[in-house]
Amino acid sequence: MVDIAANLRDVRRRIAEAADRGGRDPAEITLVAVTKLFTVAHIQAAYELGVRHFGENRVHEAAEKIPIVNQWVEERALSPLTWHMVGHLQSRKAKDAIQLFDVIHSVDSLKLAERLDRVLPLFPAPLPPKVGGIEGGGGRKEGRKIMPILLEVNVSGEESKYGFALDRWAEDEEQRERFFAIVEEILALPQLEVRGLMTMAPIVADPEEARPCFRRLRHLRDALAERFPGEHWRHLSMGMTDDFEVAIEEGATIVRIGRAIFGERRET
Numbered sequence: 001m002v003d004i005a006a007n008l009r010d011v012r013r014r015i016a017e018a019a020d021r022g023g024r025d026p027a028e029i030t031l032v033a034v035t036k037l038f039t040v041a042h043i044q045a046a047y048e049l050g051v052r053h054f055g056e057n058r059v060h061e062a063a064e065k066i067p068i069v070n071q072w073v074e075e076r077a078l079s080p081l082t083w084h085m086v087g088h089l090q091s092r093k094a095k096d097a098i099q100l101f102d103v104i105h106s107v108d109s110l111k112l113a114e115r116l117d118r119v120l121p122l123f124p125a126p127l128p129p130k131v132g133g134i135e136g137g138g139g140r141k142e143g144r145k146i147m148p149i150l151l152e153v154n155v156s157g158e159e160s161k162y163g164f165a166l167d168r169w170a171e172d173e174e175q176r177e178r179f180f181a182i183v184e185e186i187l188a189l190p191q192l193e194v195r196g197l198m199t200m201a202p203i204v205a206d207p208e209e210a211r212p213c214f215r216r217l218r219h220l221r222d223a224l225a226e227r228f229p230g231e232h233w234r235h236l237s238m239g240m241t242d243d244f245e246v247a248i249e250e251g252a253t254i255v256r257i258g259r260a261i262f263g264e265r266r267e268t
């Protein structure tokens with residue numbers, strides 16, 4: 001295994017330095033360690049180094065690892081961790097995702113949001129209500145599980161990306177208003193708590209090239225906060241191994257980092 005301790009130290013230092021450059025408080029930035037294609041042993045090693053937020057991108061793989069890790073944590077009476085679903089989620093997997101995850105970053109359609117809202121009441125809230133989610137998120141309403149979610153948006157226009165298409169939202173009123181109408185419907189769903197936006201930047205050679213994408217996401221968040229006042233828009237989940245420092249300078253509150261902590265993934 002690579003030296004996870006050294007890598008994590010390095011990532012934390014780079015997060016703090018980027019926060020500093022952006023005039024931000026590093027305490028408001030949550031590191032989610034993305035463990036897809038890494039093992040339970042990797043997760044445990046990061047946990048022992050203080051990581052409490054983990055991300056997976058596929059329900060099937062998560063279902064094999066999360067219960068093992070949760071049991072390991074419970075048996076040792078360790079502090080709870082928070083599981084983030086960061087990958088594309090099919091509506092028919094909504095139930096499984098609810099069982100496994102505490103936060104879903106990848107809500108990219110009204111259909112998926114409605115499906116999550118409809119099946120959530122089937123699940124009792126964790127007792128005691130799980131702390132975490134993303135601060136204050138999660139928990140319960142009338143004994144039923146509430147799911148904090150982020151809306152995944154595609155602000156780069158890359159066709160390979162999931163997310164609500166918002167590459168021209170600032171100048172294209174129709175695109176913007178179509179999205180805002182969907183947002184209004186999602187905000188009305190009682191079992192979901194919208195907490196912000198998530199995006200994946202295009203893969204580029206120089207992280208500076210991702211900056212406009214992160215900046216567009218922040219401006220979109222500001223526009224949403226103006227239109228729909230309240231607590232919904234606090235989080236910007238953006239930035240991965242190759243671009244997290246730029247994302248933090250542009251306002252990320254959640255960075256999703258895998259390779260910089262755990263090394264390269266094996267090919268599947």
Ligand SMILES: *Cc1c(COP(=O)(O)O)cnc(C)c1O
Pocket residue numbers: 034036057086087200240241242256257258259260
């Ligand atoms: C894999 C993945 C990450 C982390 O990517 P790294 O390059 O390993 O840092 C972040 N977000 C999503 C949605 C991912 O699928």
